[in-house]
Amino acid sequence: MSVWLPTLPTDRLARRHPASEPRVIVADDGGVLRLTALDAAAARLGLAPGQTLADARALVPSLDARPADPAADAACLDRLAAWCTRWTPWTAADGADGLWLDITGCPHLFGGEEALRDDVLARLGRLGFAARAAIADTPGAARAIARFAADRQIVPAGESQAALDKLPPAALRLSAATVAALDGLGLRRIGDLHDLPRAGLAVRFGDEITRRLDQALGRLAEPISPRRPVAPWRTLLAFAEPIATPEDIARVTRHLLIDLCARLAAVDLGARRLDLVFYKADGGIAALAAGMSRPTRVPDRLLRLFAERFETVDPGFGIEAAALEATLVEALLPAQLAFASRMDVAAAQTTLTGEPDFPDLAPLIDRLANRLGPHAVSHFELQESHLPERAVRHVRAGSTPDNRIWRVRFSSPFETHAPIDAVGVDSLSRGPGDAFGVTSLRDGPTGLLRMRSASRRTHAPQSEEAASAAVSNHEAADRAARPPPYAAGWSEAPPRPLRLLGRPEPIEVIAPVPDDPPILFRWRRVPHRIARADGPERIAPEWWRQRALPRDYYRIEDAEGRRFWVFREGLYQASPLRWFLHGLFA
């Protein structure tokens, strides 16, 4: 279906400021103001587009002339195209004053093609837009008929050519020069073009005429690019009376969710992203979006993600229809739903997929992430780096990157041997491939490694014993007191601060030379006198990443007992030396 809005610019203005006088839109054309659009009243008085404003004023002194604003017109047309998705998701703006609606497969939902066309025109009319519409086999034919034939025409399938033959060639979206040339040749109807040799037409006019003709007759495909990608999972609800209250909106959303979730359940899918669109009576739309950390098809849970934002929806003069789209869906087997609440199965899944030991936090994660932003909810993940700021990274909660799965696959060797990040050479291989093999860890350059595994052996039983002693009367606690599969990855020694500043902060330091810890430093304008110190612990930069200086870290304690982690950047020979505060110990 093609919809033509011949008086879009004046209609748009009239919605804001009703016209009391005949209104025209003027644009500057090389120093002369010319009429580009006019409303019905002006047209009745004999004005026409292309006239100069001075001529028009001579005819109609009380003319209400407004400057043209093509950008606003385009925006208005785009909003209308969005609003038209209530009939079909496949809508697009056509030039500056038309709309495409691909209604293939849609008319039966609205009582047939005539009813659909009348509904579109009636609703546009109620919004204040004069419109003409036509339905035909191809976009080109529909457009030509909407603009050049009688209004409200519906061309039956296969009869496009007969309908087109009577129309002037201009209906084929040809350039003005081509139309003028055809006119000069006496070709005044599309029907005249069929008999001409195509080769001659192509030589004289390029492929313009033959292409447009073929498109209009369906011999050449002309796809309409929709405004937005069309989601295959979409459900729509239209109301007899417009709704406005948040309670009604919630009820409608619930209906849509139940409908969509039932369809998703039938094919074992769950939604990861949902778009909720409200079509307002004033021709606008209001949209809400929600993302889920795991595929979900539980209507109540999804409803909660939208619930508190219903207040923010501005219903205008009421909402006439609502659509729900699942723009991202993923496989969700029925078993996963049933088992989600059972802890033991969740734990089994944990070891399989490497998800941290979170029972069923997906609803909470979704609610937090939808309000605070997707990166606000995270958990720690270990990285193979001995640079403190790179040894841990924040991973979005609920995501399952491949590397976590790999880490668990290799977890059993780590449990008995060494923390991953304690071994410098590990940093060299960071791919999930087998290059980072278990054997290289075991047989690696490992004086350091052996030392660490020994220290682990002495520490681990002690802490485990303590934990289980404290909670021995709780069954659940006993289960959780066992170290999770990759707990061994978190390094325990050497000591690391509880808080690590996002960026090391420069401090002013008084330190004896050459290798001594500072005796006094000033951080954030407060002087601290050092009472005790440990160090240095030298951490070399990662040579393959950037040119950086080695750091000598000291653990220091001031007179009040506050503990800091400071480092000196660079070797002593290198000048200038700089000191930074990097973390705070508990």
Place this chain on the structure above:
Amino acid sequence: MNNISCRTELDALRARLAGLERLHSAARPCPTAALPCGFPPIDRTLPWRGLPRGCLHEISGAPGDAATAGFAAAVLSRFAAHGPIVWITRIRELYAPGLQSLGLAPQRLMLVHIARAADALWAIEEALRCAALAAVIAEIDAVDMTRSRRLQLAAETSGVTAFLLQNETKRAGTSVARTRWRVAALPSAAARGVGAPRWRVELVRARGGATGGWNVEWRNGQWHAANDVGVAADAADRPARAAAPGV
């Protein structure tokens, strides 16, 4: 005579209050109502023989002092056995290896980063409603009476324990918190170098119980009394000041 009837009436009222507060109600079995924090002197002082679950606790300290978070992490390590923990922060500074050394397994932790202060209360309440969690801890200042009551209600309903880490200078005067703690760093006791973390832990307020103060040291994943060492001996095991603000 008069005295006795007064007492029974008081007891009845107390029982009714406790029932209203649901702390000792039949809905929640006794063993899970309180969780020992692992340091016997503290557990003995608390009227619940541990930290009660499903209610609000406040831990305050000097601004910029990591001892507060350190004490909280050590306490939370007991809760981690019962479910995941949500830690709500304003600044991304928590460092996983540091948490690990205080006994709190980083993989039991979900971090929520708050960009606007207005979102913090919402996020705490939202997390408190999720019964799968063991505890929620939030770095938040100035929670007034009404808001703390909201949080308390949410915590009671789900049984999730809430900890509020507060800046001593900014915290509001009153709240419905079940216990309130003040934590400060103490100089270390090691012969040379920086030793294990030591804190002065004061129980400023416990509803229906006595207050107290302890010097503790966190060593090898356990609490140890730190009274025996010279530096802080003068302050050791002294009962908390009776007129602590806000009690």
